[in-house]
Amino acid sequence: MNPSNLFLKKTSHISSSFLYFLRTSSGFFIGLFFALLLTLIVGENPVHIFLIIMKSAFGSAYDLGLTLFYTTSLIFTGLSVAIAFRGGLFNIGAEGQLTMSALGMVGFAYLFPEIPRPFSYVAIFLVGSLCGAVWAFIPGYLKAFRDSHEVIVTMMLNFVAAGISSYVIVNVIPNQQSQNPESFIISDSFRTNHFDFINTLFPDSPANLFLLLAIFTAIMLYLFFEKTLLGYELKVSGENPLAAERAGIPVKKMMIIAMVLSGLFASGSGMNEVMGFSGQFKMGFSPEFGFIGIAVALMSNNNPLGIMVSAFLMGALHKGASDLDFETETITRDFSKILQAMIIFGVGFQYYLNKKFFRGENGSH
């Protein structure tokens, strides 16, 4: 216990070292391990299953591209959940925020189809960000000044967003060529696919430029927390609002800022889909990225750099699970839900372990 305890102590704070990563993602692997063990029950070989997942995620440029596409969206929602967490709020509403952002973008492209390049990009980017941010501002404001619980409000706003978007998509701006509940396809001047060098690396896959934006955002957020005054004040008011108030930090303002930034990041998921990939709002384009984002943020303990890794792991898993259905006789797509659940248990277990190790440090005086 001693060497490990020392090891924990040394790496107990945010650092980007590999050991740190290993410690914080041990929960992921524990969960994955037990989930794979479960496949024994139906007579599959866990190693075989694991290899399928690996192959599915990295097997070809296309496979990797699809994984990275999921990763991109998950980085954005993971960051969204993480910054809210750091600000002391639990944002369940990333799903609604990315929905509103995507809706805002197609709506804007519908109303102003003829904006020339490159202004079109700037404009649609701003509109998308704004919609997500506004959708997150609402619960932030209500929490700060009306004391309503952000979990309830964001959850309700998810439904509202789903309702509004499906109404608009099906009734106002539908795709006339398709039976699918999806919007019309926005004009090329709003889409990035004709100069997307990321996409050319992964032909046919939906991976796109926004992967770079996601990575850039994650790094910027890391620096924001580590280096800036605002980041410090945000962390402080999230960790201990009473002390923050005493330290002259406007806690309510911080809550709103945290939520607005949270919505901003969630918008990235919408952009990844609309601007980077499909050019339209397809209902159900997000397989609940907003919720998987919670697991992503938890896994990395809300560390933006860690989120890139955990988003990739979860993306690979999401991609892999659908191929399990394809490659095996007994395992269906529902297994991906079991995998996710087991991993969340694993992460919880990891927190428990960490806490147990630290107890001795605090309990002595």
Next chain:
Amino acid sequence: MFRANLLGFLSIFSLFLFFMPFNTLLATERLKIGLVLDKGGKDDKSFNSAAFEGASLAEKQLGIELKYVEATDVNSLENLHRQFAKKNYDLIIGVGFAQVDAVKKISSQFPKVKFAIVDGEVTNPNVKSLLFEEHQGSFLVGALAAMKTKTGKVGYIGGMDIPLIRRFSKGYIAGIKYVSPKTQILENYIGVSGEAWNNPAKAKELALNQYNQGVEVIFVAAGASNSGVFDAAEEKKKLAIGVDSNQNWIKPGFILTSMLKRVDRAVFSTIEDLKNSKFLAGSQRYGLKDKGVDYSLDKYNEKLISNEERKKLETIKEDIIKGKIQVPDYYLEKK
């Protein structure tokens, strides 16, 4: 502690390597058929179930090799079609309109592979589109519902509010009005997202609400959500009408009939055609005349429908086939 974890993990991991199956792929001459089911999944007892049954029947009777998968989300559809195509499957069947884009894209990239799409139209030379005249079948069950109601109220519950489901309701309402123009119709939709196909609780709630308002028969077109309406019918001792597959057996005595959409037949015959080298690309529409859509009559519901009603229905059916009755089509009107 942590190191011990890791060691344990590795040792158990290596243990498993020993038990890896070395199943070499058996080379077969059999036709390989891939079936991509929609989000509802093969156990929705409805649309996807029907497709699955058709394909399984083909597997049994025609000796083909069948592999089916269920979609996890919109983006996975393309991936699944691509996987099948890469493995040189002979025919890949996409079930549901949501797969139109995926089939369109993959069928152009793999021109040698044959595709079929249910409920959608793709015009590539290697794709067969299987379409159904749902409005005709809906008209029939609408007529039956109108005959059955004493209160003069009938209901409709749709899954997601999309054109396809509107097409059902339009035909259904026309059928009701054909029999008795004064009948009052309550119409509800379960949801606005894909979840609507798989939300029996909400469906039950809506159904109970309608029954409480005096509705006697509810026609429900909502995939796996249907079971909620059937539960409500049993609870309230009222009637419901199923959809797609023959659902009469689910709650015998409470399901008046099912509007059959013989996806199973369409799938089966498509596979059969391929087997007999008669596969033709293009659109095929299944209607009342070739029994592609119909109403169901079996031991579970024969007591619910009198001979007289049966005769009336048959006449209406004849009239539609002959063109005497023009059933309004939501698709055509929209255009």
Next chain:
Amino acid sequence: MASSFVQKKPLIELKQVSKKFGTRWANEEVSFVVNKGQIHGLIGENGAGKSTIMKILFGLYQADQGDIFINSAKVNIRSPLDAFKHKIGMVHQHFMLSPAHTALENILLIQDHQRPFEIYSQATKIEKIKAKAKEFNFEIPWNKKVSELPVGIQQRIEILKLLNLEHEILIFDEPTAVLTPLEIEEFLNQLQQLKQKGKTIILITHKLKEVKKVCDLVTVFKKGRCLGTFPTESLSEAQMAELMVGRHVAFQKRNFRKFPSANILLRLKNILLKKNPTSGSSSNAFTNEGKTEKENKFHFNFNFDLLQGEILGIAGIEGNGQNELIDFLLNPTKYKRYLDSSQAPEYQLTGDSFLTKSSQKIREKALAIFPEDRLHLGSIPSMRAFENFILGYQRKRSWQQGGLLSWKKIKEISQERFNTFQVEPKINNLSFNSYSGGNQQKMVVARELFHSPDFILAAHPTRGVDIGAIELIHEQLIQAQERGAGILLISSELDELTKLSDRILVIREGKFVKSFIRSEFDECEIGEYMLGTKE
């Protein structure tokens, strides 16, 4: 060491007991003997290991090495339940009472051999408890809710709980930290009575005066080791302090000048608050629920001047408005709705009016605050020590470089500063909550006095802090005062107040009920005003 006391019958014997937390020895080969029917004091600095050894005896921790003997038989205490079997009971610093139940119910709830569905309030049981109370001369208002009772009575209930279980060995962890002077006296008398009835008592305390008064034997701890057990009469207070700290402890005497300066530093005038806006909300989470209810009952009226170079003491039992006073001083806008503006209220600090200024504006002033609750209000427990060093001063330009926080600089300066304040361990990148209570307070003081404040709001600056640290903190306060800073000293330790203050105001139910100048200081009288027995 302990062999010279074998003439008494040893009840508890600890032999070479060691306990390690991580890499640090909390107890190293601790051996001492507790005799039956005596009061045994344990003294030592914060983190010296006296609480740890008692937690081992009580079964909360397990020793890594060493043996424990009770009545000469070796015992293995793995949990508090085991401790119960050996008739060992502990009164913790934080009482384990249910505030919503009455005094009687609280005792009834904890019974020996109780079956799950037994009716707990049987008449015979009640009789037994009341008889017990009579035997030990405990007066308890049986049917009042615990939340309505003063801390002293709550403590009595806690003790009675243990007596009712027929415990023979009673361990007290800092029992007097929360009591007023009168209550302390009463408590010490009770200890004597318990002793006369044959109970064995172990008393962990910082207050050497009390040790001197009631203890028969005293065991001194230093850095996890036991320095020895001594008869109390053989040591003077100063000698005890010297043993504990390891050097001679001289409390710096203040130079009391006659009002060193006539300049008013802080003025509160006619601040009438109709109700307490924080009650029930999270900002009072550190007081227990019962207290917040009580606080709701009265209005507040703050009225005083603080001069430059003056130390103004605020005496009062906790929960009588001290927290609101601090809160108001730091964030007056929060109280806007509750402030009676018809009375022409004034809040001036160094000549500027702050009645409508935000808390940020106030923090920009040269102001220092030792919060009443350092963990909840003065630090971010999960963040590292050096990150805590800029809390409250995070906007100071000197911490920044090119618009970004310069952690390198902050680390260096805070390390230097922590070293001067003898913060242990001597590294500043551990999380704040991994330091012991005394060291946490030292870090708060080190931070707050770093920017040479004109005004210091010191709430309970030495609560839970050992002698060495008290000495240091008092020294720093006196230095600041001599520099000309005004200090508002809020404390429940009358000792501290009378030693440092120029003036003392007594606060009771939200109002200042009495003012004393230095020549009139009398602990007993002040105590009576605090309790309200004298108006």
